[in-house]
Amino acid sequence: xxxxxxxxxxxxxxxxxxxxxxxxxxxxxxxxxxxxxxxxxxxxxxxxxxxxxxxxxxxxxxxxxxxxxxxxxxxxxxxxxxxxxxxxxxxxxxxxxxxxxxxxxxxxxxxxxxxxxxxxxxxxxxxxxxxxxxxxxxxxxxxxxxxxxxxxxxxxxxxxxxxxxxxxxxxxxxxxxxxxxxxxxxxxxxxxxxxxxxxxxxxxxxxxxxxxxxxxxxxxxxxxxxxxxxxxxxxxxxxxxxxxxxxxxxxxxxxxxxxxxxxxxxxxxxxxxxxxxxxxxxxxxxxxxxxxxxxxxxxxxxxxxxxxxxxxxxxxxxxxxxxxxxxxxxxxxxxxxxxxxxxxxxxxxxxxxxxxxxxxxxxxxxxxxxxxxxxxxxxxxxxxxxxxxxxxxxxxxxxxxxxxxxxxx
Numbered sequence: 001x002x003x004x005x006x007x008x009x010x011x012x013x014x015x016x017x018x019x020x021x022x023x024x025x026x027x028x029x030x031x032x033x034x035x036x037x038x039x040x041x042x043x044x045x046x047x048x049x050x051x052x053x054x055x056x057x058x059x060x061x062x063x064x065x066x067x068x069x070x071x072x073x074x075x076x077x078x079x080x081x082x083x084x085x086x087x088x089x090x091x092x093x094x095x096x097x098x099x100x101x102x103x104x105x106x107x108x109x110x111x112x113x114x115x116x117x118x119x120x121x122x123x124x125x126x127x128x129x130x131x132x133x134x135x136x137x138x139x140x141x142x143x144x145x146x147x148x149x150x151x152x153x154x155x156x157x158x159x160x161x162x163x164x165x166x167x168x169x170x171x172x173x174x175x176x177x178x179x180x181x182x183x184x185x186x187x188x189x190x191x192x193x194x195x196x197x198x199x200x201x202x203x204x205x206x207x208x209x210x211x212x213x214x215x216x217x218x219x220x221x222x223x224x225x226x227x228x229x230x231x232x233x234x235x236x237x238x239x240x241x242x243x244x245x246x247x248x249x250x251x252x253x254x255x256x257x258x259x260x261x262x263x264x265x266x267x268x269x270x271x272x273x274x275x276x277x278x279x280x281x282x283x284x285x286x287x288x289x290x291x292x293x294x295x296x297x298x299x300x301x302x303x304x305x306x307x308x309x310x311x312x313x314x315x316x317x318x319x320x321x322x323x324x325x326x327x328x329x330x331x332x333x334x335x336x337x338x339x340x341x342x343x344x345x346x347x348x349x350x351x352x353x354x355x356x357x358x359x360x361x362x363x364x365x366x367x368x369x370x371x372x373x374x375x376x377x378x379x380x381x382x383x384x385x386x387x388x389x390x391x392x393x394x395x396x397x398x399x400x401x402x403x404x405x406x407x408x409x
Contacts, residue, residue: 006062008080009080010088012087012091013092016095017096023052024052024054024099025056025100026054026098026099026102026399027096027098027101028057029057029059029102029103029107030068030104030105031105031107032059032061033061033067033288034105034314035127035183036057036059036068036071038126038181038182038183038186040068041186042182042388042395043055043076045388046392049396055072056077056078056079057072058079059081063288065079070289084109089111093116098121099121099122099399099402100121100123101121101123102126102395103123103124105128106134107125113148113151116151122151122153123152123153124153125156126179127156127181128155129181130157130162131333134165139169145170146170150172153402154176154177154394155176156179156391158178158179158181158336159178179390181384181387184337185387187316188320190320191321195293196293199293202271202278203240203271203283204278209238210236210300212229212232212242212298212301213242213244213294213297213301213302214241214243214244215294215317217246218245218308222243222245222253222254222257223257226241227257228356228357229243229282230261232361235361235365236364239364241283242283242294242297242298243283244285246305248287248288251284251286263281264280266279266282266283267284267286268284268286268290269286269287292314292317292320295317295318296321298318299323300326300360301323302327303318303327305333306327307329307353307356311331311334312332312333315338315347316381316384319374319378320378321378322374323374324347324373324376325348326360327349328350328351328352329349329351344376344377344380345376346378346379347377348373
């Protein structure tokens, strides 16, 4: 935690809300970028529903915090989530004094929820997700989780499987329901067709061959995808590759690999800063926040964390742009999304990098098939619509039931 402001926030030091502020106060929490992506559409919709309420959004990582500040209006107070130590938690809760706490995905912090209980502050879980490995982990700590689950008024899970798992680790069945995930409905709201033209112009993609995009690359994927690109160039010399590692510390390693393969590259930051135009066949995305829009210009798109045993990242983001998506076998975090995508023919799961290379060699010369599959991917994304409205209704219902003053809603 090198950032002083972030470190201070993690210790629970949050700007206090005025004692004279009688507005309902709703605290949203999302750990990192992925969870923030799901929280924002619901938060914005609720702001329209309750224009007089005060809204707060916390994040548990510095990257998530920076991303969150760029996604919400300035009147939303954005700050780091406190570490789960009693004093840190007490400071933050006392400063905000929320009327409702809304967590996203999987957030079970015993000290934090104990503090909410002592203040009679209701909690709600949205986009709830419990993977197989998380279920095994939480089972060991079920005595600690029982009072946490008691604090939740509802646990709104992403899928039926997630609902079954959260019940098995101790959540009362009567509090659990399946609402889906706002993360993916929010993607369609983020699509702005003019941004595809912006990226095509900025990266000079109008007169080139197919575009390969490797997004959220993890570990060995940072090297496997460029090597696959190198092989594809032998079939399609006009190929352009855009590679975005999940962690920016991998950029220097990727630079060395490209130099070893004698493949030229440009950094996105240099192009955006006007220091150079794209002339090289590869663009390295060396900043956070651009990948979603960059998917709009891709033809062959791979989503990372799936050839490495990470569990997957953002496999529906390309679908929002009507793009088919390729990914590896490690899908524990996105298995629900994979099943929907694949059932409609909007994705290509592959066994390993050799399988990915074989698929891309076949499809690099078949743009019509890629376009047709992309339409199916967009259709799959449509199955997630309506989640935000249902989540907002649930929040308003809980606020109404717990309105002691008679003026929250």
